[in-house]
Amino acid sequence: ALALIVFIFTVGILFVFKAFIGVQRFFVFMTSKSRTPKSDLQEPANHGLYATRNFTISHLDQQEDVDVVLGVYHVLPDHLVRKYAKELHIDEATLPKAPEGVQQEKKKEWKPLQYTEFERVVQRPNLDLNDSATHKQLFEAALCAASNGVVLYLHGNTSSRAIDYRVALYKVLRSLNYQVVTFDYRDFGDSTNIPPTERGLVNDALAVYQYITSIADQPVYLWGHSLGTGVATHLMSRLTEMGLPGPRKVILESPFNNLKDEIRAHPYAKFHKRLPWFDYFVTKPMYDNGFRFESDKHIAEFKQPVMILHAEDDPTVPFELGKKVSPNVSNMD
Structure with missing residues (x-):
C-alpha cells in the first residue's frame, strides 16, 4: 500500500509539472x-x-509586447573613487587597498574630452549627489570615460543583484579598476513583476547592453554566471543576428550546455530522472515552452573569444556540463 501511495504521489508530481508552465517557470528562475x-x-x-x-x-x-522597467547598479572602479573620494563624500581611509600589481590610473591615461566632462561634473562647487539629475550626469560621464572597460554582469537564478556573493564579485572587479553594470531581469529584485521567459531575459540584457554602448566607447566584457551564461550566449547570438557589434569578450562562470541536460543533472531530479517517462513529463514540456538555454548551440553563432570558469566540485552545475558547452568551437580561451 505504501509503495502504491509513493508511486501515485510521484506520478502526480510529474503530471502537475507537465501541465502547468508556472511550475516549470519556478524551477527554472526561482524568482x-x-x-x-x-x-x-x-x-x-x-x-x-x-x-x-x-x-x-x-x-x-x-x-513579448510588454513594457519592462529594470533595476540597475552602476559600480565605479576603485581607482576613480580614490582619486575623487573627497568630491564623492567618501572617507578614503575606509576604502580597501588596491590589490598588489594593480596600477593606479593617472589623469593622462584618460581621453581628454571624456575626462574633462567627468572632472567638470565631479569638481562642481557644492556638488549635490542627492540630486538625481546630477547623480545621473556624474555616473554617465564616468561610464563615457571607462578607460579599462565595462563589465556587464548577468546573474543566475534566485534573489537579486544585491545578494552577497554577487556583490563580492563586483568588489573584486572594481578593485581591478573595471566599471561594473549589473541588473535584475524581469520578475527579479525590483524589476517589473511579469512572468520571465528565456527570450524576455535576453531582451532585458540587450536593453542594458544598448544603454552601456550608447554612452561608453570603451570595451564591454560580458560576464554570465550559471543561468546567466545561457542568457549571455543567447544575447551574443542575437547581437550577431542583428548585425550589431558585441562585447569584446565573454566570460562564462559555471556554465551548462543546455537546460535539458542541466535538469537531468540537478539534485532536484536525482530520483525522478531514473523514471522512463522523465523526458516526456519534464524536459520536453520545458523545451516546448521555450525554456532551452542552449549555450552549446549559441556559442557557435558568434566569434568573440570566450573564457570558461568552472569549479570541478560545483554542486549545482556539474563540471562535465561546462566541458560540453563548446567541444568543437575555436573561440575558447
Whole structure:
C-alpha cells in the first residue's frame, strides 16, 4: 500500500509539472526564492557598495509586447573613487587597498574630452549627489570615460543583484579598476513583476547592453554566471543576428550546455530522472515552452573569444556540463 501511495504521489508530481508552465517557470528562475526587499535594493551602500548608482532602465519588449522597467547598479572602479573620494563624500581611509600589481590610473591615461566632462561634473562647487539629475550626469560621464572597460554582469537564478556573493564579485572587479553594470531581469529584485521567459531575459540584457554602448566607447566584457551564461550566449547570438557589434569578450562562470541536460543533472531530479517517462513529463514540456538555454548551440553563432570558469566540485552545475558547452568551437580561451 505504501509503495502504491509513493508511486501515485510521484506520478502526480510529474503530471502537475507537465501541465502547468508556472511550475516549470519556478524551477527554472526561482524568482520568489530569497527576495531582497525593494527598499533595500535601492540603497547599494547597505550592501557595502559605495560610489554606486541605483537606477532604472525602461524598454518596450516588442517580441513579448510588454513594457519592462529594470533595476540597475552602476559600480565605479576603485581607482576613480580614490582619486575623487573627497568630491564623492567618501572617507578614503575606509576604502580597501588596491590589490598588489594593480596600477593606479593617472589623469593622462584618460581621453581628454571624456575626462574633462567627468572632472567638470565631479569638481562642481557644492556638488549635490542627492540630486538625481546630477547623480545621473556624474555616473554617465564616468561610464563615457571607462578607460579599462565595462563589465556587464548577468546573474543566475534566485534573489537579486544585491545578494552577497554577487556583490563580492563586483568588489573584486572594481578593485581591478573595471566599471561594473549589473541588473535584475524581469520578475527579479525590483524589476517589473511579469512572468520571465528565456527570450524576455535576453531582451532585458540587450536593453542594458544598448544603454552601456550608447554612452561608453570603451570595451564591454560580458560576464554570465550559471543561468546567466545561457542568457549571455543567447544575447551574443542575437547581437550577431542583428548585425550589431558585441562585447569584446565573454566570460562564462559555471556554465551548462543546455537546460535539458542541466535538469537531468540537478539534485532536484536525482530520483525522478531514473523514471522512463522523465523526458516526456519534464524536459520536453520545458523545451516546448521555450525554456532551452542552449549555450552549446549559441556559442557557435558568434566569434568573440570566450573564457570558461568552472569549479570541478560545483554542486549545482556539474563540471562535465561546462566541458560540453563548446567541444568543437575555436573561440575558447
